[in-house]
Amino acid sequence: MTTLLPNYLGGRWQTGTGAGSALHDPVSGQALVRVDATGLDLPAGFDFARRQGSAALQSMTYGARAALLVQIAQTLQKHRDAYYEIATANSGTVRNDSAVDIDGAIFTLGQYARWGAALGETRALRDGDAVKLDKDGLFQSQHLQVPRTGLALFINAFNFPAWGLWEKAAPALLSGMAVVVKPATATAWLTQRMVQDVVDAGILPPGALSVICGSAAGLLDNLQPFDVLSFTGSADTAALIRSHPAIARQSVRANIEADSLNSALLLPDAAPGTPAFDLLVREVVREMSVKSGQKCTAIRRIFVPQAVYGAAADAIATKLAKISTGNPRNEAVRMGALVSREQYQSVQQGLQALSTVTQVLYDGRAQPLIDADPAISACHAPVLLGARDADGAQAVHDLEIFGPVATLLPYRDLAHAQALAERGQGSLVASLYGDDAQMLADSARALARSHGRVHVVTPAVAQVHTGHGNVMPMSLHGGPGRAGGGAELGGLRALDFYHQRAAVQASPEVLQALGL
Template sequence: MNNYLRNYLSGTWQQNAAVAHTLTDPVTGETIAVTGGRAEGLDEGFEFARTRGSAALQALTYGQRAAMLSDVVKVLQANRDAYYEIALANSGTTQSDSAVDIEGAAFTLNYYAKTGAALGDVRVLLDGSASILSKDQLFQSQHVLTPVHGLALFINAFNFPAWGLWEKAAPALLSGVPVVVKPATVTAWLTHRMVADVVAAGVLPVGALSIVCGSSAGLLDALKPFDVLSFTGSADTAVQIRSHAAVARHSVRANIEADSLNSAILGEDAAPGTEAFDLYVKEVVREMTTKSGQRCTAIRRALVPTQYFDAVAEAISSRLDAVTVGNPRNADVRMGSLVSREQYNNVLGGINILAGEATLLRDGRSQALVDVAPDIAACTAPTLLGLRDADHAAVVHDHEVFGPVATLLGYRNPDHAVALAHRGLGSLVTSVFSADESWLSKTALALAGSHGRVHTVTPEVGKVQTGHGNVMPASIHGGPGRAGGGEELGGLRGLGFYHRRSALQGSVATLQHLAVDSHSFRN
């Protein structure tokens, strides 16, 4: 078929090979694109990126590379309508859910374009001030950050084909590091189209951006010691990546984002009828339904005071009853489909696993769907489960269902709530809702050790808070333990992954020459 997602390596679009993977519309089941299998010329393509791409990028200053990111944004904006059409057909998302991905990508690129512009036309980043190494203060040490002498390989998840690429590529390209992206095959069309548009526009140096669709076979084998690897996906695949010789033996730097049983805590002061209570219920529902619950940051465990359990269950269920689910082409539909029938089966199987331990408070599997064939479409309505006694639960603290599913859990007191949140064994984010600012601050610090981000919400910030699940480029994204132990974004902190820190030792006069063409990384 015409819509063959070709690989782009060594500055060339490769010829079509035998079809190995078929992409389908998750609502209609129709074939929309195809890819090949194992990519040819990986070693040569990776070396082309390391040499041609890297040299061209690092010949530019940080300010010039920031301007380059601005040009990428212009290309994406010019093709925005096509991206929404692809997201609808390939991911089954509504207009608003597609925007989370597409507009989120542009927002993040814009953020790094502006942040990079503030670095100015420099080529060196200083990490802190010089340290004195001799009694006469003539011999000193200055830590510097220089771009890695390799490439950045991104192995991405299926849920964010647009943002997943650009939230990683923005700090990488700003750092002067060429990018090779391997999107999840099932939703690769949007990533492929964006890469193709940027390549056609010529706004990046040749070799700065490459893409491999279809099979991931051979990708890790092609990595070399100075490369970096960023992976977003399942914990099982993360284990395979960590054990690969490139990482285990050759010390390729790896950033992993894996499973995450994120939680949201309702404060004891937030009784039914209070503004904090209403904000909490609204947020849980939003997280269950946005992108059909297919966000790494979505709320999986909703922790509430035991005395409010029934009220919260009723309030959430009532809101979910108003969510129409089905074909996103229908104007009445508020929540679209999962990305594939395979994912649909995984979610239904996961609900059965949780239901072996928790009570079904609202079973979305029985809800009528709008304008779809139930035996073809990957659609299922939100399901809410519940457990009043979360202490004796095991599965709900261990198994993530990656879809419109959450479990309501009762807690006895604030310390108990924190303990339950920690049972996720490391999460990307937790949120806390209360009008008690002192308690929020204390609780946030207690939660910080096992969460990459702690999102606190009072009624005062209810209308302006950015959302439990929304990843903002100024804040870090990642989490310890089960969540993978990785860290991305966080403003200039995001550049750290793509740089090597070295200590330059020498005389004061020698080190002063660095200041001519440098910027302090830590302001």
């Protein structure tokens, strides 16, 4: 019998009353642990988080809460090796891919700790300067931001069980809001273990951090008007969340990150043989293979000038052929598994759906897996598709295959390329490759209308750019339209979501006494 992982809610560890769901090794299929949230008293747990967790956090200053983030990062660093073992077992990732999740989480915590320390010993944030409401300035208006009094509920995706928690929790805790995280069941083990280590270290006040693993019906039913909800997942689930009475009627603030058909665009000046062309090829291959393509920011569509379509296909295929797929415990393996056999079937179904409008340019499935049984494992080799009629291949602009799959598409001119990118109906990120600064700037400005981030790669930044798919805490993460319309990170901008903006109208003496 596998171990049943406990939930942490209401300031205590407690297990569900059901049989629970098993979490599996996506390579061997072996059951690892079980999770269950049946029978948890959600109303009492949420109330405890608000009354005890948020209240205790908000009795502190930003600087004091920043110091808590430092301690959390130190605790996670201490247990880092254990997290790598869990990631390999439960997510099927090779060590470098686990680092994106685990080390990325620790880095983000550290960054928000530094930003928070700079806010000092205040309990509210100034929002602009005071403005006069009368001609003599005896009565003025000062906007400020104060922490919301509720809790922050995170419903997270399966692909980043570590970073997905802490990139949200870092600004939430710094803002003074208690966190309740519901990780995706398939990979909940790592999230649960990190919360356990932080709780055991006694860093946070009781109720400031809770974790609910497994199916937990009724989570949204227990949200109240001053709570916030952050969701990462499918557009279909996001639509259901938006229609829930807590969101639709009580105006619970919600941040949604959903589907995203991200793009890489090669500019006309980047001909085969140029450094910019090679940079696109390298980044496409990296984005297809890191975490087996299971990143919300991964490149799904590759736009190149019509004249270089064949050369780009050959160059990308050549590099993809060097990607070895299989058991991440084998040192010869460069790309591990998808998170589950169900996700493997989803990728297969996606490929079937796109087969009517694309052709296969490279199929890594022809190569044998290393140290993995194809009948059992969730290992899936990279597949490069192509469609010479980029306008007619509508399915490519509609369907996101969440795995190591991308489609190469030719364009006539830059206006056509930009229009094709916008066919994604709103995306998290697009990357541009070229060496003409003005052309790149014009393209970046055009794509900014439909993307949350535009990543521009030139030969001058070849060794220092952070990567198309890497989400840095300094930059915005989110996107318009089908990407969810949300916004996370972006430095201290992330704190906006967890604060209430208000205008205080008073005399200058009263405004001065606010201590902003």
